[in-house]
Amino acid sequence: MGFSSHDDLINEVTTNGKSQYDIRFKTISTAQVAGFWTNLGVFAGSEPASTYAGTSLTFVPTDDTWADGAWQHGGDVSTDTKHFLYAGANIIAAAGAPWFLLAVDQVGYVPITGADVTGTASRTITMTPIAATSAKVDRYPNGVGLRAFFSTEVAPTAGGPNLTAFNYLDTAGAAKSCPVTVGFAATPVIGAVPHSGAAATRYAPWIPLAAGSTGISDLTSFTLSGGTAYTGSGQLVLHLVKPLWGIPLLASGMHSLADMVNALPSMAKIPDGACVQWMLMNTGATTAAAPLMAESLHAWG
Amino acid sequence: MGFANVAAWANSEGAGRSWPAFFRKVPASTATIAGQWFDYSTASGVPVPNYYAASPLVAATLEAEKGIYVPEQNGTRWIKETIVASAAATVTGTTNQNQPLMLLDYLLYYPFIDLDAAGEEQVMDNTVTLPRYADGVGVEMMMVAQAPTVGGGTFTVSYTDADDVTRTTETVFCAAAQPSGALVQATGAAAGVSPFIPRLGRGVKRVNSATVVLANGGLAAIVLVKPLWMSYAREECRRPTSSPTESYGDAQQIQAVRNRPPQEIKAGAFLGWVGKGVAGSLASAPLVGMIDTFWSE
Numbered sequence: 001m002g003f004s005s006h007d008d009l010i011n012e013v014t015t016n017g018k019s020q021y022d023i024r025f026k027t028i029s030t031a032q033v034a035g036f037w038t039n040l041g042v043f044a045g046s047e048p049a050s051t052y053a054g055t056s057l058t059f060v061p062t063d064d065t066w067a068d069g070a071w072q073h074g075g076d077v078s079t080d081t082k083h084f085l086y087a088g089a090n091i092i093a094a095a096g097a098p099w100f101l102l103a104v105d106q107v108g109y110v111p112i113t114g115a116d117v118t119g120t121a122s123r124t125i126t127m128t129p130i131a132a133t134s135a136k137v138d139r140y141p142n143g144v145g146l147r148a149f150f151s152t153e154v155a156p157t158a159g160g161p162n163l164t165a166f167n168y169l170d171t172a173g174a175a176k177s178c179p180v181t182v183g184f185a186a187t188p189v190i191g192a193v194p195h196s197g198a199a200a201t202r203y204a205p206w207i208p209l210a211a212g213s214t215g216i217s218d219l220t221s222f223t224l225s226g227g228t229a230y231t232g233s234g235q236l237v238l239h240l241v242k243p244l245w246g247i248p249l250l251a252s253g254m255h256s257l258a259d260m261v262n263a264l265p266s267m268a269k270i271p272d273g274a275c276v277q278w279m280l281m282n283t284g285a286t287t288a289a290a291p292l293m294a295e296s297l298h299a300w301g
Numbered sequence: 302m303g304f305a306n307v308a309a310w311a312n313s314e315g316a317g318r319s320w321p322a323f324f325r326k327v328p329a330s331t332a333t334i335a336g337q338w339f340d341y342s343t344a345s346g347v348p349v350p351n352y353y354a355a356s357p358l359v360a361a362t363l364e365a366e367k368g369i370y371v372p373e374q375n376g377t378r379w380i381k382e383t384i385v386a387s388a389a390a391t392v393t394g395t396t397n398q399n400q401p402l403m404l405l406d407y408l409l410y411y412p413f414i415d416l417d418a419a420g421e422e423q424v425m426d427n428t429v430t431l432p433r434y435a436d437g438v439g440v441e442m443m444m445v446a447q448a449p450t451v452g453g454g455t456f457t458v459s460y461t462d463a464d465d466v467t468r469t470t471e472t473v474f475c476a477a478a479q480p481s482g483a484l485v486q487a488t489g490a491a492a493g494v495s496p497f498i499p500r501l502g503r504g505v506k507r508v509n510s511a512t513v514v515l516a517n518g519g520l521a522a523i524v525l526v527k528p529l530w531m532s533y534a535r536e537e538c539r540r541p542t543s544s545p546t547e548s549y550g551d552a553q554q555i556q557a558v559r560n561r562p563p564q565e566i567k568a569g570a571f572l573g574w575v576g577k578g579v580a581g582s583l584a585s586a587p588l589v590g591m592i593d594t595f596w597s598e
Contacts (some may be wrong), residue, residue, distance in 0.1 A: 079326035079356035214317030250550025265311040
C-alpha cells in the first residue's frame with residue numbers, strides 16, 4: 001500500500017485521520033568529541049537511556065515494544081503502510097555545530113562486554129538470520145537495506161584496536177566481509193561510534209560492506225586486532241539498523257525542517273514494529289547537557 | 302547500466318542500493334586569500350589529509366578509500382544528493398560564507414614542481430596514465446600549493462589534449478602568497494584567481510612539462526581532475542556568545558533528478574571538494590556534509 005496520489009494522501013490525512021505528529025527529546029549528557037558520530041540511545045529523553053542488556057555476542061532483536069523504550073508511532077497499520085511526511089529538529093549547545101541528525105530503525109543489537117571488547121581473537125555472534133516472514137524482526141526482508149555500526153555503552157580505559165575482520169551474510173545468505181580495515185578510537189566517550197572521528201581508516205557511520213551487498217541478514221563474526229587492544233571494562237554495542245532520513249542542524253537553537261513529500265525518493269517508510277533511534281554527527285565538540293528536539297509528521301494509507 | 306526511469310531511481314533506496322558518505326574537513330589556521338580557491342582534500346579531518354606525496358614530477362594516483370569514501374559496487378555509482386554546510390572558524394567569523402564548492406574526481410597528480418626554478422622546463426614522467434576518463438575529455442588541470450608560496454610568479458604548462466594535440470598554455474599568473482592547499486593559479490592577471498589552469502581543446506590527457514617563467518616560490522602539484530558537481534555554502538554556521546546572540550547558518554541540499562541530472566562516480570574515484578573563499582579566508586572553518594549515493598543493479 002502507500003499513497004497512489006497527492007489526492008489520496010490528502011484524503012487519508014484529512015478525511016480518514018491517518019496521521020500522527022510527534023515530538024521526541026534526548027539530552028546529550030556527556031560531552032562529545034569533534035568529528036565523531038554519537039548513538040543517542042545511551043542518553044535519557046522521551047525514551048529512557050538504553051542499557052543494551054543481553055548476553056555478550058548474542059543478537060537482541062528490537063521493535064516498538066523494546067523494554068529499553070521505543071517511540072510509539074501509532075502501532076501496526078498493515079495492510080496500510082506508514083510514511084514520514086516531514087521532520088524537523090534542533091539542538092541547543094554552546095559548541096558542536098553544525099550537526100547532522102540521522103533517524104534509523106534499529107532492528108536489533110549485539111552487546112559486547114568483557115573479554116569480547118579487550119580480546120584480539122575472532123568473536124562469533126549468535127544470531128538467527130533475518131528472513132522474509134511476517135515476524136517484526138524480519139521487517140526488512142532478508143535484511144535488505146540494513147547497515148551496521150558499533151557504539152560505546154561504557155568507555156574502554158585505553159587502546160585503539162583495528163576491526164580487521166567484520167563478517168556477515170548478505171541478503172542472499174552469502175558470506176561477505178567488510179572490504180577494508182577499520183580503525184577504532186582509543187578512548188571513545190559514551191555514545192561515540194568508535195570507528196568515527198578524524199583519523200586514518202575511520203569509516204562512519206556504517207561499517208563498509210562488500211561490493212554489491214544491499215544489506216545484512218546475519219551478523220556472523222568480527223575481530224578487533226592490531227593497533228592497541230582495548231583495556232578496562234568497556235562495553236560496546238553492535239547495532240543493526242535501517243537508515244530512514246537525515247537532516248542537518250546548523251547552529252545552536254536553529255530549527256531545521258525537511259520536506260519528505262517532495263523529495264526523491266519521497267516519504268521514508270516506517271514499517272510496523274519500527275524501533276526508531278537517533279544518531280548525531282558532531283562537527284565540533286558538542287557540550288554536555290545539550291538538549292535535542294525532533295518533530296515529525298507521518299501518515300498511513 | 303544506469304536507471305530506466307524515475308521509479309527505478311527512487312526504488313534504489315528500498316532495495317538497499319544506497320550509501321551515504323560523510324565528510325568533515327578543517328583547513329589549517331594559516332589564512333587563505335579572499336577569492337582564493339582551496340583544495341579541501343589537503344585539509345585535516347574526515348577523510349584524512351592528502352599531501353600529494355610521491356616522487357617529484359612522476360605521475361601518480363590517489364587511493365579511493367583515502368578520499369570521501371563511497372564503497373565500490375558491482376553496478377554503477379551515482380550521486381543521489383549532496384548536503385553541505387560550513388562552520389565558522391570563530392563565533393564571529395563570516396569569511397567562509399558565500400562559498401562556491403566543486404566536487405572533483407582526482408585522477409592524476411604530478412607533485413613537487415619547483416616554483417623557484419625560473420626558466421627550467423620540468424619534464425613529467427607519464428608512466429602512469431589517467432585511470433578514469435582516459436580520453437581526457439572534460440579533464441582539467443589545477444595547481445595546488447604543497448608548501449607556502451611567495452606568490453606573484455608566472456608559468457606555462459605543456460600538455461596533451463583529448464585529441465592528442467600537444468599544446469602549451471598561455472602564461473599563467475600565480476596569485477599572491479598562499480598556504481599549502483591553496484590553488485596557485487590565476488588567469489591573465491594575478492588577481493583573477495581561477496580553479497583551473499586555462500587550456501584549449503576538449504580536455505587534458507597528460508601533462509608533459511611545466512616551466513616557471515617568473516619565480517613564485519614554494520612547491521606545487523599539478524592535479525588532473527574531473528569536475529562532478531557544484532554546491533554552495535551560503536551562510537556560515539555559528540552562534541555569537543555576545544550580542545547579538547542569534548544563530549546563523551545554512552546548508553545546501555541538492556538532489557539528483559529533481560535539481561540536476563544524476564552524476565556518475567566512476568570505479569576507483571577519489572572524491573574531494575575545492576572551495577572559493579569569496580568573503581575571505583577559509584582558515585579553520587570546517588566544511589561538513591554528505592554525499593549520498595545510489596548504485597544501479
